[in-house]
Amino acid sequence: MTTTPAPRLVEITPHNFEAATGIKVRPEQEFAVSPVMQSLAEAYVHPAGVAWPRLIVDGDRPVGFLMAFFGIDWKEDGTLFRSGLWRLNIAAGEQGRGYGRFAVESVAAEIRRRGGKEMYVTWHTGPHSPENFYPKLGFRTDGETSEGEIVGVLDLS
Numbered sequence: 001m002t003t004t005p006a007p008r009l010v011e012i013t014p015h016n017f018e019a020a021t022g023i024k025v026r027p028e029q030e031f032a033v034s035p036v037m038q039s040l041a042e043a044y045v046h047p048a049g050v051a052w053p054r055l056i057v058d059g060d061r062p063v064g065f066l067m068a069f070f071g072i073d074w075k076e077d078g079t080l081f082r083s084g085l086w087r088l089n090i091a092a093g094e095q096g097r098g099y100g101r102f103a104v105e106s107v108a109a110e111i112r113r114r115g116g117k118e119m120y121v122t123w124h125t126g127p128h129s130p131e132n133f134y135p136k137l138g139f140r141t142d143g144e145t146s147e148g149e150i151v152g153v154l155d156l157s
């Protein structure tokens with residue numbers, strides 16, 4: 001019997017660290033997302049449990065990287081805590097195969113599992129940006145921006 005390979009998320013370990021940091025988006029997309037190495041460094045310096053980095057693999061193939069955030073102090077004044085998708089890098093040669101959608105759905109499921117009702121993400125606009133990707137997956141915008149990026153939210157209730 002054969003089984004169809006399905007994407008899955010795996011923790012970043014010493015074993016797959018190089019595969020994770022080797023994930024590269026297309027050169028013209030680099031303005032829209034930080035390199036995986038930077039995301040992992042940011043995960044390291046944030047309080048434990050806030051950053052949730054994962055490698056996206058399909059069978060044995062590393063196809064992308066995501067980093068979710070849980071309960072981040074959005075305004076850095078203790079008044080607003082949000083969860084969502086911090087980084088999403090689908091490898092240049094693996095785009096358009098549903099891995100981005102899988103990543104968003106996986107983070108949505110994890111936030112729901114933890115009792116969250118909303119999933120936040122911010123994105124750049126313009127050519128080669130993901131500005132039409134997130135609305136297609138159901139994210140709403142209401143004019144809020146953060147550090148020059150559009151803030152989108154997906155209702156999970």
Ligand SMILES: CC(C)(COP(=O)(O)OP(=O)(O)OC[C@H]1O[C@@H](n2cnc3c(N)ncnc32)[C@H](O)[C@@H]1OP(=O)(O)O)[C@@H](O)C(=O)NCCC(=O)NCCS
Nearest residue numbers: 029032033088089090095096097098099100101130132133
């Ligand atoms: C944006 C990105 C994550 C999309 O990942 P992907 O694996 O190519 O997307 P999927 O194959 O899962 O696409 C899901 C749907 O969104 C659509 N889509 C994908 N990228 C899109 C884009 N840039 N604009 C509009 N629609 C897009 C697909 O056509 C597909 O639609 P369908 O289900 O009707 O066929 C990927 O292109 C990427 O890593 N870009 C560079 C880094 C980046 O911008 N990251 C996001 C930072 S916030």
